[in-house]
Amino acid sequence: MHIVHVVGARPNFMKVAPVLHALAGRPGVTQTLVHTGQHYDPNMSDVFFQQLGIPAPDVNLSVGSGTHARQTAEIMTRFEPVVVERKPDMVLVYGDVNSTVAATLVCSKLGVLVGHVEAGLRSFDRAMPEEINRLVTDQLADLLFTPSEDGDVNLHREGIPKEKIHLVGNVMIDSLVRLLPEIVRHTRSDLPKRYALVTLHRPSNVDDSEALKGILKSLLEVSQDLAVVFPAHPRTRQRIADFGLNADQLRLLDPLPYVEFLALQRGATVVITDSGGIQEETTYLGVPCLTLRNNTERPVTVSVGTNVLVGQDAQKLRSELANILDGKAKKGTVPPLWDGRAGERIADVLTGTQLSGSVSLPGAKKDVSHSTPSKPVVR
Ligand code: UD1
Numbered sequence: 001m002h003i004v005h006v007v008g009a010r011p012n013f014m015k016v017a018p019v020l021h022a023l024a025g026r027p028g029v030t031q032t033l034v035h036t037g038q039h040y041d042p043n044m045s046d047v048f049f050q051q052l053g054i055p056a057p058d059v060n061l062s063v064g065s066g067t068h069a070r071q072t073a074e075i076m077t078r079f080e081p082v083v084v085e086r087k088p089d090m091v092l093v094y095g096d097v098n099s100t101v102a103a104t105l106v107c108s109k110l111g112v113l114v115g116h117v118e119a120g121l122r123s124f125d126r127a128m129p130e131e132i133n134r135l136v137t138d139q140l141a142d143l144l145f146t147p148s149e150d151g152d153v154n155l156h157r158e159g160i161p162k163e164k165i166h167l168v169g170n171v172m173i174d175s176l177v178r179l180l181p182e183i184v185r186h187t188r189s190d191l192p193k194r195y196a197l198v199t200l201h202r203p204s205n206v207d208d209s210e211a212l213k214g215i216l217k218s219l220l221e222v223s224q225d226l227a228v229v230f231p232a233h234p235r236t237r238q239r240i241a242d243f244g245l246n247a248d249q250l251r252l253l254d255p256l257p258y259v260e261f262l263a264l265q266r267g268a269t270v271v272i273t274d275s276g277g278i279q280e281e282t283t284y285l286g287v288p289c290l291t292l293r294n295n296t297e298r299p300v301t302v303s304v305g306t307n308v309l310v311g312q313d314a315q316k317l318r319s320e321l322a323n324i325l326d327g328k329a330k331k332g333t334v335p336p337l338w339d340g341r342a343g344e345r346i347a348d349v350l351t352g353t354q355l356s357g358s359v360s361l362p363g364a365k366k367d368v369s370h371s372t373p374s375k376p377v378v379r
Helices: 010-024 046-052 068-086 098-110 129-140 149-157 171-185 209-225 234-242 258-267 277-285 314-325 342-351
Strands: 002-007 030-035 090-094 114-117 143-146 165-167 195-198 227-231 251-253 270-273 289-291 307-309
Touching: 002 010, 002 068, 002 098, 010 030, 010 046, 010 090, 010 114, 010 171, 010 342, 030 068, 046 171, 046 258, 068 098, 090 098, 098 114, 098 129, 114 129, 114 342, 143 149, 143 342, 149 165, 165 342, 171 258, 171 277, 171 342, 195 209, 195 258, 209 227, 209 234, 209 314, 227 258, 258 277, 270 277, 270 314, 277 289, 277 307, 289 314
Parallel strands: 002 030, 002 090, 090 114, 114 143, 143 165, 195 227, 195 270, 227 251, 270 289, 289 307
Antiparallel strands: none
């Protein structure tokens, strides 16, 4: 069985690693890794490959940045010939980034099976580009691997046949569990004992000058009580400069490698973020997390974990922070199946399922053929 994995952006890399590793040991499986090049800065990409033990990509589509339409279209145009040439039995896509939906669209039209890792998450907010990517990808995917039960519930509600859905747990936590000994060993001597760790990159928070100004003002307030350590995403740093905003009181750092960043999370008094994955990692680590969003596609981090949604409400951020500093932080537990074995469960499903011949997956395309782009498959 030939499996092609498609990744492109930073949060994909910690998700593909455990699946690649789990499948590497399975007889009869060959794997191809495609990097779309959506993220291309070395500190957004290469360093993650090294630390996570991911082999160099077999194919790099080098698409780079662009508007959503341009980036998605570019990935599709460059990925299509790869699928036609390599004839995979299954293409695995990860998370909710533009690379995820672009690769899924290409495969669906070529009649190639798609598996979506981290399926079923919903913020119910279609203003988020990622929500659009999730909805489209899940409608088209043939196998849907969910991290938590809410994902299954969402997919059932959208009419996805239950045979396609596999509750496998959280692959991102697999990477965390595997590298935890290194994360624990990693200490920084240049930081105070207590600090707030901040990340920020959602368009709704950083592309609007008023929103970003308000958040930075709140963070400056936080910095009166607690050092604020802020590894900034390239787009965020760019916006701070574009809007002429002041972040002088904050310790602005370049994006950090995986182990260094997880070590900072583990040691933080509080994490303040608008990321999706960080809500999950803090829940696993038991570190208080204040999320600068009004919704989350990862509700389990709020219902059982350490996460609290504060949106852009400065007052709420202040009062939740005061609770944490008073030692009254919310205590969480780790959701079921966030145990470091999700990648193995995905490998079990894939290798236990016959993808060609007379047996086909429920709802999957039959007679998978690989046409040239000029002769699309008509089904
Ligand atoms: C993407 C994902 C988002 C994910 C985030 C993690 C989509 C729709 N969004 O958002 O879900 O949480 O990655 O980081 O796919 N840039 C660089 N260097 C890079 C990459 C980007 O400087 O290596 C800059 C460019 O100016 C670019 C901007 O960041 O235009 C945005 O990058 P892009 O990949 O389009 O989206 P992200 O904001 O990173």
